[in-house]
Amino acid sequence: MKIGDMIAPRKAFGDALVELGRINPGVVVLDADVGTSTQSILFREAFPERFFQCGIAEQNMFGMAAGMATLGLTPFASTFACFVARRAADQISISIAYPKLGVKINGSYGGIPTGKAGATHQAFEDMAFMRAIPNMTVIAPSDAVETRKAVFAAAAHPGPVYLRTARCDVPVIFGPDYEFEIGRSRILREGDDVAIIANDLMTPKALDAGRILEREGVSARVIHMPTIKPIDEAAIVGAAQTIGRIITVENHSVIGGLGGAVAEVLAEKSPARLVRLGVRDHFGESGDYEALFTKYGMNVDSIVAAAMEIAR
Amino acid sequence: MSAEAQTCPALDAKELDRLRGLCRQARIDLLRSIANAGAGHTGGAMSLVEIVTALYFRVMRVDPARPDWPERDRFILSKGHSSPGLYAALAARGYFPKERLSEFDVAGGMLQGHPDMLKTPGIDMSTGSLGQGLSVGIGMALAGRLKGLNVRVFVLAGDGEMQEGQVWEAAMYAGFHKVSRLVLIVDCNSIQLTGRTDETLSLAPLAGKLEAFGWRCVECDGHDLADLVPALERAVAVEDGPVCVIARTEKGHGVSFIANRVEWHAKAPTPEQLAQAIAELEGAK
Known part of the structure; x- marks a missing residue:
């Protein structure tokens, strides 16, 4: 592959x-x-x-x-x-x-x-x-x-x-030499206006958003965070201290998953502006999944819009 | 063959006397530990005393000096709330000093309210949420077979516990796949927390249900060691499927004012009640 x-x-x-x-x-x-x-x-x-x-x-x-x-x-x-x-x-x-x-x-x-x-x-x-x-x-x-x-x-x-x-x-976003380690995140794209933290199938969407944002003049750091427990606190605190504006993107409820875990680290270690993209406390429904990502504000455009808003 | 697969003495009058003495002492020890803690499930701990004594002193191949011996037989107390009865048997068998029974339910102690395999030597599985033990026992039996270890598994459930749906998922699996070296013992003391099992959610016919799921069932008197020990030994020798030993017991057995009373499901004896209970048990020698 x-x-x-x-x-x-x-x-x-x-x-x-x-x-x-x-x-x-x-x-x-x-x-x-x-x-x-x-x-x-x-x-x-x-x-x-x-x-x-x-x-x-x-x-x-x-x-x-x-x-x-x-x-x-x-x-x-x-x-x-x-x-x-x-x-x-x-x-x-x-x-x-x-x-x-x-x-x-x-x-x-x-x-x-x-x-x-x-x-x-x-x-x-x-x-x-x-x-x-x-x-x-x-x-x-x-x-x-x-x-x-x-x-x-x-x-x-x-x-x-x-x-x-x-x-x-x-x-596929990783090459064959990619090293996975439990608890370790990866910066897949550097940037200093906003940090986008994602995992699961949302990471490729975050990377797409990062490319679009670059054309719009917004520099986005994309952090891939596959392990949410134990979570890579250093990467989150680093983004908070150097950028101060963070968006989490997850194929999950915003309650208790990646967004929740990042919010906990920020609140205790290094408060920063945070926007959580994900399912906003409702049940799902049948339908084409890309259509649902759009309906729930979780597609690439949603990430771009949230980043533009927070980076302004 | 390990030294632990020893030949037991014949189950004659002398041996039965020895086992009965162990049971009498186990009841005293468990009552002391519950009274010391001021908490504990007295009734169910007393109904299983003969069962765990038969297992640990006659039937199971274990070595208290090597609680992690890979080829040991496994025991799962699926009705984990009855732990004081198991702890008393384990201490008597030499897994830990009897003085440590005073740690039951004490903060920082080795003996949790429900068995914790990471804290207590001799506990093969942590339990406490009812209905989970049989599934784990199936996994152990299958793993033993896969690894070529002669591991035999005993799971002790309460009769009320058989109301849990997971038990029947597990029973269906074990029956369909004819999982052998697996014995489910049901401590049928007829009482659960809020009332009598037959009035709460009757299991009858328990044997008929399990037989329909592909199990063999034997019934025995769960307090008569002359009946119980051979039933357990025969059950674990069956090589072509799972066996359930339905042990008819009495909740709170051995002490007149505790026996067969719903209110003693989870009540600890006062110091006066403890003294009275011990006097009764010692008087029964």
């Missing part, structure tokens, strides 16, 4: 699981009857004896994964992000995070793009919920390159990890 290719992160997730499974015999994959969608099914084809089809029973799936982790296996338990956060919240908190078990949780179809399934299948609060659980690491990678690296990083991490993967095609 090369920069600019359109690849769905979920596909990168499935491919990475297979690659990981080849080198690590302790990796097992659990599915709740959505593997053909999340792409964890690729692992079943490669390693059927290490793939556990749990049926439409997410609570049991996460409990089984916890039990497997107690014997030293590295389970990847995968379903849609909406079911991770809403349905299995208690199991993830008590059976996985509280005993610090090394279960890797994949929340696929995060945010708006779900195949037009609508509100019931659009997780806008999964990052907020997972971030609030002690011991949990929370990652929303952007492109296929980063998703692959995040799968390997999650497996190497001793504790529980929540890894969100997008359904739709996302432009």
Whole structure:
């Protein structure tokens, strides 16, 4: 894959699981009857004896994964992000995070793009919920390159990890030498009028906005922040102190996710002007996802407008 | 074969006497720890005393000196609120000194209100939110099989706990996939927090439900060690599917004024009640 290719992160997730499974015999994959969608099914084809089809029973799936982790296996338990956060919240908190078990949780179809399934299948609060659980690491990678690296990083991490993967095609923005590290952000574009902090599939939109803003005479720093817990406080404080005007852009509710996490750091460490772009505390709906990004004020034009406003 | 897979003495009158003595002492110890804390789930802790004693002193292959031994049998107290009964058994078995039972429910102590595998030696899984233990037990049994370890898993649930939906997701999985070396023990003490289980949300017919899910079920007297021990040993020897041991018990068993009373679900004895209970238990020798 090369920069600019359109690849769905979920596909990168499935491919990475297979690659990981080849080198690590302790990796097992659990599915709740959505593997053909999340792409964890690729692992079943490669390693059927290490793939556990749990049926439409997410609570049991996460409990089984916890039990497997107690014997030293590295389970990847995968379903849609909406079911991770809403349905299995208690199991993830008590059976996985509280005993610090090394279960890797994949929340696929995060945010708006779900195949037009609508509100019931659009997780806008999964990052907020997972971030609030002690011991949990929370990652929303952007492109296929980063998703692959995040799968390997999650497996190497001793504790529980929540890894969100997008359904739709996302432009590849990282080259093959990109190094992913849990908790570390990246400045993808330098600028000093406004800082745009993004993750998930919003980072390519933030980069597009940065290019448009440059033509408009506004210099935007684009910070990609794939890990929202632990969050890269230094990068946020640095942007606050050198620029003082920050926009967060997330495929999620503005409550409790990237915007919430950045707001907390700013409020405590270095107050700065902040605008949060994201879903503004409402349920989703069916429809073309780009149309919904526009409707909810989350498209490239919205980022540009917010940046022009705050940079003025 | 490890030294811990030892041959137990025959389950004769002498051995039964020994086990009964351990149970009597466990009830005294758990009541003391609850009274010391001024909090704890007395009734359910007392109903499972024979079950955990049978497991830790007869049935399970464990080594208290090596609580992390990879091939040990696993135990999950899915009804985690009954922890004082488990702690008393673990202390008696030598996982930690009995004096440490006084740390139960004490801030900074080793013994949490609900079992914490990161704080207490011998606890194989943290529990407390009801309904979660069986799923974890299935994961352990499957992981043991995948890793080629002869791990056998025992999950102890309450009868009220069987009202949780997750239990039935797990039961469906274990039955359909014939997960063996997995024993679910249901401590059927017939009482839950607000009332009698049959009046709250009846599970009847519990065996029939589980059998429909692909399980074998055996019923036994959960306080009669001569009945309970062989039932557990036979259950874990079944190689082609999961087995449920439905243990008929009495909540608060062993002390006249605690036994079979709804109000003792989560009440701690006063110092006077503790003294009276200990006198009763010691008098029963």
